[in-house]
Amino acid sequence: MAIRSMKFTPEVLLGAPRRSSAVPNAAGTLAVYTQTSYSFESHSKTNEIRVIEIQSGRSALITNDPGASNPQWLGADDQLVWLKTKTNGNTSFIVGDARQVDNTYTAGTVPGPVSDLKVTVIEPGKIGFAVSGKANQDGSLYNPQDAKKSHTTGRLYTSLFVRHWDSYVEPQKNSIFYGILEQTPLSPARRLAGKYSVSGLTNLISVSGLTGVESPIPPFGGTSDFDISPSAIVFIGKDPGLNPATHTACSCYYAPMFSWTSMSVSDIKTCKVTGLQGAMSSPVLSSDGSSIALLAMQKDGYESDKNRILYVPNPWNGDMIEVFESNDGKGLWDLSPSAISFAHDDKSLLVQTEEIGRGVLYQLPLQDIRKAKPDALKRLTRSGYVNDVFPAAAGSSSLLISSSSLVDNSVWSIIDPASPEAVQVVSSSGRGGSAFGLSPTQVDEIWFHGAENHPVHAWVVKPSDFKPGEKYPLAYLIHGGPQGAWNDQWSTRWNPAVFAEQGYVVITPNPTGSTGYGQPFTDGITGQWGGRPYEDLVKGFEYIEQNLAYVDTTRAVALGASYGGYMMNWIQGHPLGRKFKALVTHDGVFSMTSQLASEEQYFPLHDLQGPIWKKPENWAKWDPSRFTADWQTPHLIIHNELDYRLTIAEGLAAFNVLQMRGIDSAFLTFPDENHWVLNPENSLMWHKTVLNWINKYTGLPAVSDEPDLSAMNTLAL
Incomplete structure (x- = not known):
């Protein structure tokens, strides 16, 4: 699919098709994916399941049913199964042929909403599957359409959580459900394959x-929290004996699937490692289900602790190997992997990790894994950000990789780990950026010395019509987290290229607390929210002033969300704030005390090194509201009503201060958005409001104010 556009505007960003990862069939000839897009002309969204031919790059529509999702391959043929949400809340399993798009049927329907479909071949014609869904207290699948309506709106809570992310906590809990898709023969005598049906x-x-x-x-948990094989299901969950609002500790559970029709309570195996008491993620099974790999953190209550790779060669004896273990407990590898999977032959692991502003894929042999050192890791990618990886075909060592970059929203490529430098691009949604009017030549990177002389990395994104010798205003973008990073990665919420195309040089620093530069650098923000990171940003601005002649720092603006919004409020009350013509805070912290109204309390408890009654000096020291007497810079505040991570009172308080001090300011809110702005129409208003605010001062x-429909991309199938 080609996308053509003259200029990269917010409309183009938000209207461009968004593709999922590509999942290949067993033969490696086709890959299935989902694609959504939004039209500002018709004010409507399209939702598609599509299949692409690997060799030709031709794409075919399987279904555009708005309720269709989670396509998966069924066995070694070209049949697919996907989920379809029905108006009554039930979910149907639809089976179809990838090469005969009209040949579909319903294999069965379950009495409620489910998602996160995974499948595994138990034997020919017999497919095991697992899905996630809300469960009633008796374990049955919950369907909100069938729920009895209460005569009161009151909710009584006796423990945390009361609310989480953007909703109040209900009695129904996430659960994993399993079943069988079985193919019945058309004729018992001739053993002809018939249709699949769902067991329940x-x-x-x-x-x-x-x-x-x-x-x-x-x-946010989904398919990455569980895995299935013909003989087992593995999943992770928070420790039920601890309060989830103040703890991150998890356990890993191994469920042998002897028959896929019955299970004994005594069959389940709980895997937990002494010394690793924190969060777990990315549990995966070997192809036969006999081994587990997963990621685990050491510290309970620290969501950004370093992930350690765990390998469990035999779940029955509980032998869990921490890869790269060291005597001091820090681990030999400085980076924190984000996802892992087994290679096709189960002889190595594929490891994804952030590294110096990129999402990198490594391969790690499992031979002699107890003695492995980080130099055993083989780097397979060099640029962009890897989102997902699958064997390119059954039994193949080649890999189909889904990735993105700062100028391309979706790239699918095939590499052979034996020679990873030879990359075969299967499909590039943005044609290397050219479909959006962008180019990799716009992207550069710089290093400067920050706090304590530590090197700090930053991306630089220039306008597509950049002319050497001219000067451009600066847009200084500060990321959230705070344990996060700006990476060579596409985003539809904070996309540096959108700002660059307005005529800015966009610089996105990764100061103390950023991920991908070693765990000590990430940990360096603990107890330092307005300390080392602020000093890094000051020194970064000074570096830009002194070394980047094409940047006009007298026409600079700064913007940030979440922790980046906190930093905008902190900057506003400190000398760096006088360097900017305007500031933008999206869902940021105004008062540290107000974080007690947040949901995940382990976050401030860790970063501020204790609760407010034990560490009041830390909560007070880094409180932006203490410095409002020095606020002077024009400031746009954005805060959404469904943001329960940082409540709307934070934004209102900041705006009230600005208004009472007579500072040019504005307040934008969305009653139906959470910490993010996801509705395309709302996002377009967000972009136009933000850009008009900063453009006015530069x-x-x-x-x-009207959508630029002439600049919208056109599609050519």
Whole structure:
């Protein structure tokens, strides 16, 4: 699919098709994916399941049913199964042929909403599957359409959470359900293959007798929280004996699937490692289900601790190997992997990690894994950000990789680990950026010395019509987290290229606390929210002033969300704030005390080194509201009503101060958005409001209030 556009505007960013990862069939000839897009002309969204031919790059539509999702391959042929949400809340399993798009049928329907479909071949014609869904207290699948309506709106809580992310906590909990898709022969005598039918659903957590365990882990858990094989299911869940609002500790559970029709409570195996008491993620099974690999953190209550790779060669004896273990407990590898999977032959692991502003893929042999050192890792990618990886075909060592970059929203490529430098691009949604009017030549990177003379990395994104010798205003973008990073990665919420195309040189620093530069650098923000990171940003601005002649720092603006929003409020009350013509805070912290109204309390407890009654000096020291007497710079505040991580009172308080001090300011809110702005129409208003605000103070033209439909991309199938 080609995308053509003259200029990269917010409309183009938000209207461009968004593709999922590509999942290849067993033969490696086709790959299935989902694609969504939004039209500002018709104010409507399209949702598609599509298949691409690997060799030709031709794409075909399988279905554009708005309720269709989670396509998966069925065995070694070209049949697919996907989920379809029905108006009554039920979910149907639809089976179709990838090469005969009209040949589909319903294999069965389950009585409620489910998602996160995974499948595994038990034997020819018999497919095991697992899905996630909300469970009633008796373990049955919850359907909100069938729920009895209460005569009161009151909710009574006796423990945390009260609310999480953007919703109040209900009695129903996430659970994993399993079942069988079985193919019945058309003729018993001739053994002709017939249609698949769904056996029904069994609540894995309920039948395993795991009281209080919830998986996938809310609010963002999904397919990455469990895995399935012909002989087992593995999943993670928070420790049910600890308060989830103040603890991150998890356990890993191994459920042998002897028959896929029944299970004994005694069958479940709980895997937990002494010394690694924190969060777990990315549990995966070897192809036969006999081994587990997963990621685990050392510290309970620290969501950004370093992930350690765990290998469990035999779940029955509980032998869990921490890869790269060291005597001092720090681990020999400085980076924190984000996802792992087994290679096609189960002889190595594929490891994804952030590294110096990129999402890198490594391969790690499992031979002599107890003695492995980081130099055993083989780097397979050099640029962009890897989102997902699959064997390119059954039994093949080659890999189909889904990735993105700062100028391309979706790239699928094939590499052979034996010679990873030879990359075969299967499909580039943005055609290397040219479909958006962008180019990799716009992207550069710099290093400067920050706090304590530590090297700090930053991306530089220039306008596509950049002319050497001219000067451009600066847009200084500060990331959230704070344990996060700006990477060579596409984003539809904070996309540096959108700002660059307005005429800015965009610089995105990764100061103390950023991920991908070693765990000590990430940990360096603990107890230092307005300390080392602020000093890094000051020194970064000074570096830009002194070394980048094409940047006009007298026409600079700064913007940030979440922790980046905190930093905008902190900058506003400190000398760096006088360097900027305007500031933008999105869902940021105004008062540290108000973080007690947040949901995940382990976050401030860790970063501020204790609760407010034990460490009041830390909570007070880094409180932006203490410095409001020095606020002077024009400031746009954005805060959403469904943001329960940082409540809307934070934004209102900041705006009230600005208004009472007579500082040019504005307040934008969305009653139906959470910490993010996800509705395309709302996001377009967000972009236009933000761009018009900063453009006003840097002398750049205003953005039209009407969508620029002439600049929208056109599609050519």
